[in-house]
Amino acid sequence: MIFVTVGTHEQPFDRLVKAIDELKRDQLITDDIFIQTGYSTYSPKYCEWSKFVPYADMEKKMAEARIVITHGGPASFIMPLQMGKTPVVVPRQAEYGEHVNNHQVEFVENVSKRMGTIIPVYDIADLRNAVCNYDTIISTMTQGAKSHNEEFNREFEKIVDNLFQ
Template sequence: RIVITHGGPASFIMPLQIGKTPIVVPRQHQFNEHVNDHQVEFARNVAQRMGTIIPVEDINTLGDIITNYDQIVAGMGHGMSSNNAKFNEGLEKLVNELY
């Protein structure tokens, strides 16, 4: 039900494609997990610009985020929209205008 992944874009794009809001724990240089903090920066940017992921930089907060996942997701202003939903709305409007 809840997807938790590291901060590589390829890891969290698939959950997004199936309508999930992943918890993203980017690998950090300070823990010798990566050569720099590009995953941290990328996750921050996606969260701020798109509102589609939940970044976790402090692993000590992960338990609370999992516990409150549904409330967190409900309060997010997702920046992505579904092209299918837009198409269906437009088609419904067109059909209603015909009848």
């Protein structure tokens, strides 16, 4: 299943909602799709959808999803990251009337360059590639936050062992 969320910002994000619906219509995406459409004015015809989803349902849908596609609001793409997923992130853009400015574009560019843990899509025409080649894309991602838990545990174990010698 693919879960798409556009968040709760009061401007429509029809560009993303329509693009996903058309990919499903054209059978370029065969997964089931659920879209949280928010204030978008476009109503999907080929995907299951709801304007808003209670938080607990959103968590459940994200956890069950093979792919999570979000707008560029930090809360929406941090949740799948916390679940160990690599989200496809399509920032809202002012030129399309999706937000008041391009802060989402700037934020997504920053996170993508520094962390490498998201798949940014700035041009909606690139969404097809991001979704259809998702598994290949994430398998080649080498950047990202590295967990140092094992290293920490080894060093901590040495300290504890030295205390008891």
